[in-house]
Amino acid sequence: MDAKDLIARRVAREIKPGMLVNLGIGLPSMVANFVPAARGVFFQAENGVIGLGARPPEGMEDRHLTDAGGGFVTAVPGAAAIDSAMSFGLIRGGHLDMTVLGGLQVDEEGHLANWKVPGKMVPGMGGAMDLVTGADCVIVAMQHAAKGQSKIVPRCTLPLTALRRVDLVVTDLAVLRPEADGLHLAERAPGISVDEILAATEARLVVPAEVPEMRLD
Amino acid sequence: MKGVLKPEAAAAMIPDGASLMIGGFMAVGTPERLIDALVARGARGLTVIANDTAMPGKGIGKLISAGCVAHVIASHIGLNPETQAKMIAGEIGCELVPQGTLVERIRAGGVGLGGVLTPTGLGTEVEDGKQVVEVQGKRYLLETPLTADFALIAAHTADYIGNLSYMLTAHNFNPVMAMAGRTVIAEPDSIVPLGVIAPDAVKTPGVLVDHLLIRKG
Numbered sequence: 292m293d294a295k296d297l298i299a300r301r302v303a304r305e306i307k308p309g310m311l312v313n314l315g316i317g318l319p320s321m322v323a324n325f326v327p328a329a330r331g332v333f334f335q336a337e338n339g340v341i342g343l344g345a346r347p348p349e350g351m352e353d354r355h356l357t358d359a360g361g362g363f364v365t366a367v368p369g370a371a372a373i374d375s376a377m378s379f380g381l382i383r384g385g386h387l388d389m390t391v392l393g394g395l396q397v398d399e400e401g402h403l404a405n406w407k408v409p410g411k412m413v414p415g416m417g418g419a420m421d422l423v424t425g426a427d428c429v430i431v432a433m434q435h436a437a438k439g440q441s442k443i444v445p446r447c448t449l450p451l452t453a454l455r456r457v458d459l460v461v462t463d464l465a466v467l468r469p470e471a472d473g474l475h476l477a478e479r480a481p482g483i484s485v486d487e488i489l490a491a492t493e494a495r496l497v498v499p500a501e502v503p504e505m506r507l508d
Numbered sequence: 509m510k511g512v513l514k515p516e517a518a519a520a521m522i523p524d525g526a527s528l529m530i531g532g533f534m535a536v537g538t539p540e541r542l543i544d545a546l547v548a549r550g551a552r553g554l555t556v557i558a559n560d561t562a563m564p565g566k567g568i569g570k571l572i573s574a575g576c577v578a579h580v581i582a583s584h585i586g587l588n589p590e591t592q593a594k595m596i597a598g599e600i601g602c603e604l605v606p607q608g609t610l611v612e613r614i615r616a617g618g619v620g621l622g623g624v625l626t627p628t629g630l631g632t633e634v635e636d637g638k639q640v641v642e643v644q645g646k647r648y649l650l651e652t653p654l655t656a657d658f659a660l661i662a663a664h665t666a667d668y669i670g671n672l673s674y675m676l677t678a679h680n681f682n683p684v685m686a687m688a689g690r691t692v693i694a695e696p697d698s699i700v701p702l703g704v705i706a707p708d709a710v711k712t713p714g715v716l717v718d719h720l721l722i723r724k725g
Contacts, residue, residue, distance in 0.1 A: 415585050450632060
């Protein structure tokens with residue numbers, strides 16, 4: 292299975308019926324593909340819609356309805372259009388059940404860095420700082436390593452997105468659960484051993500006696 | 509409402525060095541004809557306050573490419589490599605602000621508040637140089653209000669006295685900016701007689717709007 296599909300499918304299992312969920316652009320947005328409509332989830336796009344839907348049929352795209360990445364989308368029945376003050380009021384005010392974001396680094400304290408590589412990439416934080424500060428549950432969905440470098444590190448060397456400890460990290464190798472005493476190895480990707488995960492991880496992990504394999508259904 | 513303007517008259521009203529709030533999110537809900545007129549006039553030294561600088565060839569990206577902009581206050585410039593290149597070369601000053609903080613600073617400026625207390629940015633680079641205020645045992649950053657000489661607004665529908673309604677994800681920063689510009693120029697897709705926009709559908713009352721852009725053609 293494609294690594295991104297694997298991550299998206301595993302994250303989708305965390306999304307419970309009736310939740311309001313914000314998905315970041317890129318990999319996190321793929322999570323919606325694995326959440327059945329019957330689950331009754333509302334997706335928020337921070338540019339101003341609650342009830343984001345799939346891509347419109349070809350030829351039906353409208354420039355007044357896009358997601359936060361600027362792509363054409365639809366709105367599901369029951370959707371609401373909101374302005375940016377309301378959108379971030381929902382995010383910061385504790386009304387958003389879950390956010391799924393990409394990451395550059397996560398460290399042993401569960402801190403996320405995902406908005407800047409000083410001197411190289413300064414895209415701006417967009418909504419990421421508000422999302423990580425305000426959402427009830429923060430899930431980081433990212434590849435375990437980039438260019439052979441572990442993205443799970445002892446301490447973030449890149450600028451932090453927020454002080455808040457994220458709730459879950461899902462990678463192509465593992466599910467990690469940040470706790471007060473460190474990063475717990477909660478699950479292994481299918482066919483991946485604990486030793487392989489430890490070898491690919493720069494940070495110290497708390498490893499229980501039994502590490503179950505990810506369920507993806 | 510003081511009257512309708514042709515795009516070139518609107519651009520002539522905006523002097524070099526002016527500060528502009530410009531609605532839009534990745535050029536969705538951005539007043540494109542006003543921007544085209546500013547580019548055609550060869551405006552210089554503008555300060556642009558906006559969510560993002562779109563991408564080259566679209567929305568605010570056209571102002572960046574044409575060298576109209578000296579300073580940007582935005583949450584995200586990652587999809588416009590020209591803004592990043594000009595920032596790194598020192599041609600454009602750039603203040604990056606978390607999106608939820610940006611919209612609330614604009615709101616504060618528009619509604620007469622002396623600032624905003626937000627948890628977003630605590631413990632990150634965003635905190636640098638800012639006052640931390642403790643209220644009821646919680647820590648917040650004090651963020652200052654923003655106003656501008658002009659607010660350039662994109663609306664879906666305007667009536668003859670400047671009441672505005674917006675569509676779907678084209679609301680974004682427009683309703684908030686319409687309160688924070690000293691002169692407000694709105695570019696609607698359609699202008700309709702009084703009464704066609706129902707009072708409950710008016711998102712920006714006409715009393716806030718100084719000028720409407722005359723319709724195309």
